[in-house]
Amino acid sequence: xxxxxxxxxxxxxxxxxxEKHPKEQFTFxxxxxxxxxxxxxxxxxxxxxxxxxxxxxxxxxxxxxxPYGGYPQFWDWKILKMLEQSNPGQNVWNxxxxxxxxxxxxxxxxxxxxxxxxxxxxxxxxxxxxxDEEWRFPNFGEDTAHGRExxxxxxxxxxxxxxxxxxxxxxxxxxxxxxxxxxxCTYPGCLAACPRxxxxxxxxxxxxxxxxxxxxxxxxxxxxxPYKKPMFRGTTRISEKCIACYPRIEGLDPLTEGDQMExxxxxxxxxxxxxxxxxxxxxxxxxxxxxxxxxxxLIRDRKVALPLYPQLGTEPNGYYIPSRHVPxxxxxxxxxxxxxxxxxxxxxxxxxxxxxxxxxxxxxxxxFKWKREPGPKIFETNIHGKKFEMYNDTVIGxxxxxxxxxxxTVEEPFYVRPEEHPGAI
Amino acid sequence: xxxKRMKPFGLxxxxxxxxxSACSSNVEDCLQDGSCGPAIQMxxxxxxxxxxxxxxxxxxxxxxxEVELGPQMITNPKWxxxxxxxxxVRAVKNSSGIAIMLEWSDPTRDSNFDxxxxxxxxxxxxxxxxxxxxxxxxxxxxxxxPVNIWQxxxxxxxxxxPGVRDNPNSGLTYQTxxxxxxxxxxxxxxxxxxxxxxxxxxKNNKWRLVFHRSLTNDxxxxxxxxxxxxxxxxxxxxSNKELNGQKGIAGWLLLKLG
Numbered sequence: 192x193x194x195x196x197x198x199x200x201x202x203x204x205x206x207x208x209x210e211k212h213p214k215e216q217f218t219f220x221x222x223x224x225x226x227x228x229x230x231x232x233x234x235x236x237x238x239x240x241x242x243x244x245x246x247x248x249x250x251x252x253x254x255x256x257x258p259y260g261g262y263p264q265f266w267d268w269k270i271l272k273m274l275e276q277s278n279p280g281q282n283v284w285n286x287x288x289x290x291x292x293x294x295x296x297x298x299x300x301x302x303x304x305x306x307x308x309x310x311x312x313x314x315x316x317x318x319x320x321x322x323d324e325e326w327r328f329p330n331f332g333e334d335t336a337h338g339r340e341x342x343x344x345x346x347x348x349x350x351x352x353x354x355x356x357x358x359x360x361x362x363x364x365x366x367x368x369x370x371x372x373x374x375x376c377t378y379p380g381c382l383a384a385c386p387r388x389x390x391x392x393x394x395x396x397x398x399x400x401x402x403x404x405x406x407x408x409x410x411x412x413x414x415x416x417p418y419k420k421p422m423f424r425g426t427t428r429i430s431e432k433c434i435a436c437y438p439r440i441e442g443l444d445p446l447t448e449g450d451q452m453e454x455x456x457x458x459x460x461x462x463x464x465x466x467x468x469x470x471x472x473x474x475x476x477x478x479x480x481x482x483x484x485x486x487x488x489l490i491r492d493r494k495v496a497l498p499l500y501p502q503l504g505t506e507p508n509g510y511y512i513p514s515r516h517v518p519x520x521x522x523x524x525x526x527x528x529x530x531x532x533x534x535x536x537x538x539x540x541x542x543x544x545x546x547x548x549x550x551x552x553x554x555x556x557x558x559f560k561w562k563r564e565p566g567p568k569i570f571e572t573n574i575h576g577k578k579f580e581m582y583n584d585t586v587i588g589x590x591x592x593x594x595x596x597x598x599x600t601v602e603e604p605f606y607v608r609p610e611e612h613p614g615a616i
Numbered sequence: 617x618x619x620k621r622m623k624p625f626g627l628x629x630x631x632x633x634x635x636x637s638a639c640s641s642n643v644e645d646c647l648q649d650g651s652c653g654p655a656i657q658m659x660x661x662x663x664x665x666x667x668x669x670x671x672x673x674x675x676x677x678x679x680x681x682e683v684e685l686g687p688q689m690i691t692n693p694k695w696x697x698x699x700x701x702x703x704x705v706r707a708v709k710n711s712s713g714i715a716i717m718l719e720w721s722d723p724t725r726d727s728n729f730d731x732x733x734x735x736x737x738x739x740x741x742x743x744x745x746x747x748x749x750x751x752x753x754x755x756x757x758x759x760x761x762p763v764n765i766w767q768x769x770x771x772x773x774x775x776x777x778p779g780v781r782d783n784p785n786s787g788l789t790y791q792t793x794x795x796x797x798x799x800x801x802x803x804x805x806x807x808x809x810x811x812x813x814x815x816x817x818x819k820n821n822k823w824r825l826v827f828h829r830s831l832t833n834d835x836x837x838x839x840x841x842x843x844x845x846x847x848x849x850x851x852x853x854x855s856n857k858e859l860n861g862q863k864g865i866a867g868w869l870l871l872k873l874g
Contacts (some may be wrong), residue, residue, distance in 0.1 A: 248731070313692055313693055313694035313695075313696075314692050314693045315692060320732055320733055321732065321733065322733045323731040323732075323733050323734075326731070326732070386691075386692075386693070386801065386802060386860050386861060387802050387804065388802045407804070408729075409859050409860040410732055410859065411693070411860065413732050422732070423731065423732035425729060425730035425731050428729055428771070
């Protein structure tokens with residue numbers, strides 16, 4: 192099988208097809224620290240795309256409570272277990288080998304595409320088809336915490352892990368919300384698995400789609416997408432998946448008069464955790480250096496946003512700012528070895544990073560470029576022994592053509608309602 | 617293959633090549649060279665075709681041929697151990713049409729496809745579109761050598777594909793019969809013009825399935841039964857999670873028209 196370069200793993204990796212890249216890639220950054228699990232994104236998705244007969248169980252966007260939640264249930268436990276069993280004890284990262292080609296180190300384990308050869312499996316990638324029951328509860332385990340007090344009081348139910356549990360100095364129990372859509376992977380498991388070649392990655396934006404006229408419902412995509420985002424529809428007998436609201440990405444929504452827009456789930460985010468965009472791909476197939484693009488800045492320049500389970504090997508294009516309150520080992524399993532670096536920066540952000548973080552969910556137009564204009568210093572403190580200075584800088588977002596589409600300040604403006612209109616909005 | 621065998625003979629090469637090209641229209645030669653088999657002798661019938669799988673004609677008229685089904689080990693996902701090992705084949709024609717009956721043991725009727733963990737029973741027959749020419753590979757045809765596939769599923773109503781309403785006593789509401797073409801793996805495509813009909817009944821832990829069609833038609837994508845044709849068979853058992861390349865297969869067989 193061909194070898195392809197996977198920047199998240201810092202090495203060449205096995206894939207079913209030759210390496211090929213779109214002109215631009217759909218990417219998003221989710222800040223897990225900000226999410227309140229209101230599920231507004233989930234409903235924005237649901238009311239837009241999966242409101243019909245046969246789609247009742249489909250949540251192309253979902254928010255699950257970690258560590259116990261999952262949609263479908265246990266999806267990540269199951270695939271991680273299969274990955275481990277295919278290469279016991281060997282799926283490790285070598286973080287000493289960092290370089291330009293391996294910004295988070297080198298993954299020395301096997302991916303879902305490399306595991307079948309290890310265990311003599313006759314398919315493109317390891318995987319499984321979830322049961323009907325596993326699809327039924329989109330946030331099973333909601334707000335169920337994990338930690339010392341909790342496990343002691345309910346030993347044998349959740350988290351009965353006999354003293355091996357993680358303990359944090361300040362928070363004895365923990366959970367966090369994981370927001371998920373299709374990752375529009377660079378090397379999609381679904382696309383590799385499809386015996387009909389009915390799944391394709393768009394040249395213009397890297398969005399991964401199932402051709403509904405070619406699909407015959409073989410469910411190999413359901414089986415071999417490790418993130419379980421293709422879903423089978425019983426009424427049509429074929430499979431469907433997140434389409435990244437591509438008409439909005441294309442700028443076809445009349446509301447913005449041709450400006451490219453974020454997906455529905457991004458635009459609806461109440462907690463301001465989401466920022467979505469498109470990054471340029473250079474002629475060599477790598478991300479073109481573009482730190483003025485907020486996506487590139489957060490993911491590649493500052494390495495604050497990290498891929499979800501990069502070890503699976505699909506090069507997912509959804510990126511997460513890991514939660515500060517979660518045991519590092521758990522986060523590292525989920526987001527790779529870049530977790531410490533990410534949280535260190537996020538906890539004590541400098542002026543640029545703090546500025547870009549203000550752009551989340553401020554406009555539903557895609558921000559292609561950002562700029563910071565300096566403002567006065569307004570606050571100073573120490574965070575874990577590090578000096579933090581806050582300036583009321585202004586951050587400006589631009590559309591593809593360079594036109595200003597959003598302008599925000601670090602400090603939120605304070606509005607006083609005039610006395611003569613106490614009830615006015 | 618043929619060339620290899622002829623290499624030491626020199627002159628024979630030419631003669632044999634002539635012989636083979638002259639006989640290329642006679643598909644039945646494959647029985648002698650072992651590239652097909654067994655033969656299924658088609659019965660003749662004066663009346664209307666026995667389209668009901670339990671029409672008494674099937675048990676009285678045509679010769680039943682037991683065909684062994686093997687694993688699919690050419691393309692991923694490979695399937696080393698299909699659960700259906702044998703299918704019994706019968707065929708009949710009248711002045712205008714042809715009917716083919718497949719019968720196989722299956723203790724479970726899998727006809728619910730409502731969610732992703734379910735799989736349905738399926739079966740198919742495959743013919744070279746150009747019946748008189750050199751056979752395409754068994755790999756669902758090959759580029760430039762299309763095959764015509766008739767597939768049945770124990771579930772109906774897919775994307776408006778032709779669904780067959782069953783008789784109320786059998787318990788099935790819908791089934792699907794599709795008339796398809798392929799030129800190799802990944803290329804299976806519905807025809808715009810659906811010419812095949814069919815119907816299956818599950819009884820006594822057995823499926824009996826009848827496909828029927830006119831002997832000839834004006835559809836260039838369809839096999840034409842003007843002479844004996846090659847035929848391959850596939851059976852999928854839903855309760856063994858069989859789907860796609862995960863099937864039991866047999867082919868090429870010879871469907872003898874004369």
